[in-house]
Amino acid sequence: MNNIRSSSVFSPFDGEKKSGNITEIFKNKKVLITYLTAGDPSLDKTENYILAMAENGADLIEIGIPFSDPVAEGKTIQDAMTRALSKKIDLDDIFNAVVNVRKKSNVPLVFMTYLNPLFSYGYEKFFKKCADTGIKGVIVPDMPFEEQDEIKAFTDKFGIVIITLIAPTSKERINTLARQAEGFVYLVSSLGVTGVRSRITTNIGNIVSEIKKLTDTPVAVGFGISTAEQAKEMAKDADGVIIGSAVVKIIAEYKENAATKLAEYVSEIKKIIQN
Amino acid sequence: MSELKGKFGIHGGQYIPETLMNAVNELEMAYNLLKNDGQFNKELAFLLNEYAGRPSELYYAENVTKKLGGAKIYLKREDLNHTGSHKINNVLGQVLLAKKMGKKRIIAETGAGQHGVATATAATLLGMECEIFMGEEDTERQALNVFRMQLLGAKVNSVKSGTKTLKDAVSEAMREWSRRVDDTFYVLGSVMGPHPYPQIVRDFQSVISKEIKEQLMEKESVLPSTVIACVGGGSNSIGAFYNFIGDKEVELIGCEAAGKGIDTFETAATIAKGRLGIFHGMKSYFCQTENGQIAPVYSISAGLDYPGIGPEHAYLHDIKRAQYVPVTDDEAVGAFEFLSRTEGIIPAIESAHAVHYAMKIAPEMKKDAIIVVCISGRGDKDVAMIAKYKGVNINE
Secondary structure, three states: OOOOOOHHHOOHHHHHHHHHHHHHOOOOOOEEEEEEEOOOOOHHHHHHHHHHHHHOOOOEEEEEOOOOOOOOOOHHHHHHHHHHHOOOOOHHHHHHHHHHHHOOOOOOEEEEOOHHHHHHHOHHHHHHHHHHHOEEEEEOOOOOHHHHHHOHHHHHHHOOEEOEEEOOOOHHHHHHHHHOOOOOEEEEOOOOOOOOOOOOOOOHHHHHHHHHHHOOOOEEEEOOOOOHHHHHHHHHHOOEEEEOHHHHHHHHHHHHHOHHHHHHHHHHHHHHHHO | OHHHOOEEOOEEEEEOOHHHHHHHHHHHHHHHHHOOOHHHHHHHHHHHHHHOOOOOOEEEOHHHHHHHOOOEEEEEEHHHOHHHEOHHHHHHHHHHHHHHOOOOEEEEEEOOOHHHHHHHHHHHHOOOEEEEEEEHHHHHHOHHHHHHHHHOOOEEEEEOOOOOOHHHHHHHHHHHHHHOOOOEEEOOOOOOOOOOHHHHHHHHHOHHHHHHHHHHHHHHOOOOOEEEEEEOOOHHHHHHHHHHOOOOOOEEEEEEEEEOOOOOOOOOOHHHHOEEEEEOEEEEEEOEOOOOOEOOOOOOOHHHOOOEOOHHHHHHHHOOOEEEEEEEHHHHHHHHHHHHHHHOOOEOHHHHHHHHHHHHHHHHOOOOOEEEEEEOEEOHHHHHHHHHHOOOOOOO
16 A cells, blocks of 8 residues: 655765765764754754754754745744744745854754745755755654655755654554654654644563564654653664754743753763663 | 645645654555445445435526526535535534544534534444534534534543634644544644645535536536635635646636725635645645744634635635635625525525625626526525624624
C-alpha cells in the first residue's frame, strides 16, 4: 500500500557531503538541539537568544519561520508565530538575522518551516540564500517523503539537507524513511502536535533501535520534551534531544529579557544528557 | 506512480505531517476496497434513499423563469435532504466507511454548521462518538446549528486560534486527528485536504449530477445548457459538475463568495484573488499575502468563508472547463430574498450566491436554454443573520 519510491534517485556522495556538517556534531556526545521562532519577540532578540543557547551547550539550533496556520504545532508555538508575524517580518529579514549570527558563531543552524512561505518566496531563491548564509538543513512538517520532489531539486543543487521526520505512527514506513535520511533523523516522540507533555508514553527505545538497524544517520528525539528528567530519559536511547516548546515558553514569559533564563535552562539540560 | 497520486494537473497531493501519512494511506486502501463493494454500496444506497430522502427533486422554477424572462430555470433541491443540505451525501458515505474500518470516533470541521450537523446526525445513526470543530466566530453567527449538533449528541469545540473561522476549524481538526489517529476518523466536509479526500468527497457528492442528468433527461430529453453552484471548498459544485465534465456543451459555473467585493480585502473569492500555494494538505489556489501567509478572508456566508478551493476545481479552472465568478454579499442577499418571494423557497445564503448568477445570465439566454442551479442547502439557519444584515430586529 505504500507506493514510496525507491531511494535510487539519491546520490550517496552528495548525501555524505551535505550531511557532513550536521552529522559531525553527533560524534562522541549526546546532542542538544533547541528551537525558537524567528522574530519572537523580535529579530534582534532571536539573534541574541541563538547565541546565548549556542554558548551554553546547544549543538544545533532550529529557527522557526513563522507561518499563519501551522497545523503541526501546539498552542505554544502557534502563539509564538502569531507574535512574530505581528512584527511584519519577512524571509529577507530572517536571512539578515542569520547573517548577523554567522558573524559571531559557527553553531549549525536549520530552518523549521511550512511549505507555503517558501513556495511563495521561490524555492531556488530560498535555498540559494540558505547556502549563502550557512543554513545546513530544513525541517518541513507539512512535507512528507512522498512530496519531497517539491523541493528536492533545489536542496540537492544548493547542498541543503532535508531532515526526515519519523513518527510513532510511521510503522513500516520507517524502512524507507530511515534509509534515505540525511543529517539526522527527527524522531517524533508522541502523537499529536508540538507542545510540552507531562508524560511521553511511546516506547522510544524500540523505534530508535529499529531505525539504527537501517541507517547510520544519528537519531534525535523531539516533541513534548521539557524537563531535565525527560531529556535524560530520551537521551539514553537516542543520539540527541530536541527541545522546542519549552524554550519558546521561556521566551514567551521573559520576552526581551530571556537570555539568562535560556542560558541556565540550556546548560542544565546539556549537562544532564551527557551523564 | 506516487508522483501522480491524487493530483489534478499540478494541484492536489498529500502535504501533511508524517504522523498522518499512514492514516491517509489506510483510508485510501479501505476506500478503494469498499467503493466497488456490493454490500457497502447497498447499505449506502439504503441510507441515502430511506434516511436522507434521495433522490432530491429537480424542480422547474416556473415563477423564477417567467420573471427572468430567458432560460428555463431548474433547481436541484439538495435543501430537501435530511439535515437540510448536500452535506449528508458525503457524510453518510464517510461515516459508513469509518464504521467498516473499525473506527470508534468521528471528528469533523464545520463552517456554517451544515457539515457539522450532518456529521453529528450520521454519527448518531451509526452509533459513533462525535466531536465537531467550529471557529468561535462561526459558533456565534450560526448559534442555532451549534445547539442542533449538541442535541444530536455531538461535542462542539469552539476554535479560538487564528481567524476563528472555517480554516482554523480545519487546522484544529487535523491537529486533533494527529493526536488520536488510531480510533478516530476525520470526516472532511469538502473536496479539499490531502489525497484521497478530494476524490472521496467528490465521488460521494457526484450523486447530485448523476441525478440531474437522469431527471432532466426524463423531463426535457436534453442536457442542461448551464449548471451553476456555489463554491467554497467546492463540494456541492463538484457534485453538480462531475457527471457533466465530459459533456463539453454543458457550461459549468462556480460562484465564489466575493464578500464586500473583489476589490476589497473583505472577500473569499479564491480564483479571483488567490495564488497557487500549499496549505491544508493540498496544492491549489489560496488567498494569501505576498509573503505566503494565508490571508484572513470574509464572506457573509460562513460556509464559503474559506481561503482556498478544492484541487479539482483549481484544475477545471486551469483547463478552462469550468468558469468561476465572484458574487458579493449584497448580490447573494438580493437573490436570497428573490427566491424566497418568487418561488417560496428560502435557500441557504451559500446557495443564494449561485441563484444570483442565474438571475444575472438567464435573461440574456434563449428561452429553450436550461439552467440548473444547485440549491445546496436550505436557508432557515440564515434567517436571523439576514434580518440583522437588513437591520431588522427579531429578538424574541
